Amino acid sequence: MRIAGQVSIDDIPKVCPLVSRAANPQYGERGTRVVVVAGVRFGGERPVVIGGPCAVESHGQTVGLAHAVKRAGADMLRGGAYKPRTSPHDFQGSGLEGLCILSVARQETGLPIVTEVMDPRMVGEVARVADMLQVGSRNMHNYALLAEVGRAGKPILLKRGMSASLCEWLGAAEYIAKQGNLDIVLCERGIRGFPSGEYSRYVLDLNVIPAAKMLTFLPVVVDPSHATGVSAMVEPASRAALEMGSHGLLIEVADLVFGEPKCDGLQAIDSATLGRIVSFAREKQAVSSQESGVRSTEGIQPTPALNATVA
Numbered sequence: 129m130r131i132a133g134q135v136s137i138d139d140i141p142k143v144c145p146l147v148s149r150a151a152n153p154q155y156g157e158r159g160t161r162v163v164v165v166a167g168v169r170f171g172g173e174r175p176v177v178i179g180g181p182c183a184v185e186s187h188g189q190t191v192g193l194a195h196a197v198k199r200a201g202a203d204m205l206r207g208g209a210y211k212p213r214t215s216p217h218d219f220q221g222s223g224l225e226g227l228c229i230l231s232v233a234r235q236e237t238g239l240p241i242v243t244e245v246m247d248p249r250m251v252g253e254v255a256r257v258a259d260m261l262q263v264g265s266r267n268m269h270n271y272a273l274l275a276e277v278g279r280a281g282k283p284i285l286l287k288r289g290m291s292a293s294l295c296e297w298l299g300a301a302e303y304i305a306k307q308g309n310l311d312i313v314l315c316e317r318g319i320r321g322f323p324s325g326e327y328s329r330y331v332l333d334l335n336v337i338p339a340a341k342m343l344t345f346l347p348v349v350v351d352p353s354h355a356t357g358v359s360a361m362v363e364p365a366s367r368a369a370l371e372m373g374s375h376g377l378l379i380e381v382a383d384l385v386f387g388e389p390k391c392d393g394l395q396a397i398d399s400a401t402l403g404r405i406v407s408f409a410r411e412k413q414a415v416s417s418q419e420s421g422v423r424s425t426e427g428i429q430p431t432p433a434l435n436a437t438v439a
């Protein structure tokens with residue numbers, strides 16, 4: 129039986145010709161497009177670790193955490209100035225003031241910043257500060273926003289919709305790519321399953337990491353914080369994600385000296401735990417470089433017009 133609107137994995141090269149591995153043979157079976165964000169390389173041998181608060185709440189909290197994230201050895205700072213909240217009555221982020229705070233945090237620590245943009249009308253404003261624009265899980269299907277961020281001239285962290293299939297996720301990436309921007313990093317952040325909310329917030333879909341890598345050459349990272357919703361699960365989930373081939377991690381960090389976080393405090397880890405995760409990521413990198421030797425990718429030519437680097 130044929131059903132309207134159904135897309136299968138076999139259709140990916142046709143549906144997503146810009147981001148599909150099969151439609152871009154220059155990447156071969158294992159090549160990854162390296163996405164560079166202010167000198168930080170996603171998709172190379174070295175997993176990228178991003179840490180920071182769920183939300184930018186104040187200057188002291190975000191700049192203080194940025195220093196802690198830097199000391200822990202992480203590569204980038206995260207933090208939402210605009211927050212997608214279930215209730216419109218809850219804290220929605222600190223907006224433009226939050227963007228200014230992020231900019232100070234980068235100035236003081238040198239850490240590149242990733243922050244979420246929710247509204248197509250705000251893309252320019254957010255892109256002025258962010259080194260990388262985050263499209264959140266709830267907006268993965270927002271095609272107007274995807275097109276707008278695709279035109280912003282910044283790398284994109286594209287979170288998987290909480291109920292999105294792999295085909296839908298890659299379709300969302302294709303919307304960004306269609307605007308001429310292939311600097312896209314996919315981020316698995318947990319999907320809704322029947323036990324969601326019983327013992328964890330979502331179900332961390334580790335299997336999607338190798339599956340996505342088979343179907344696309346874009347780097348794939350994991351957010352173990354939203355996937356689990358439980359701070360004690362974040363460290364083992366981070367290790368598991370790296371074992372499954374994740375190119376990096378996006379992790380929420382808090383410190384009670386700055387007060388109880390306004391959102392997602394129960395899933396935040398402290399900077400000492402972040403430090404252990406960074407050490408694991410660095411050991412993992414050392415082992416995988418030894419195992420693969422120098423996996424030469426020099427011969428793989430990126431599509432010239434798109435000016436890609438391949439690892």
Ligand code: PEP
Nearest residue numbers: 208264265266287317354
């Ligand atoms: C976030 O990373 O700040 C966030 C809101 O995550 P998600 O979109 O995955 O829920």
Ligand code: MN
Nearest residue numbers: 182380391392
């Ligand atoms: Mn959060």
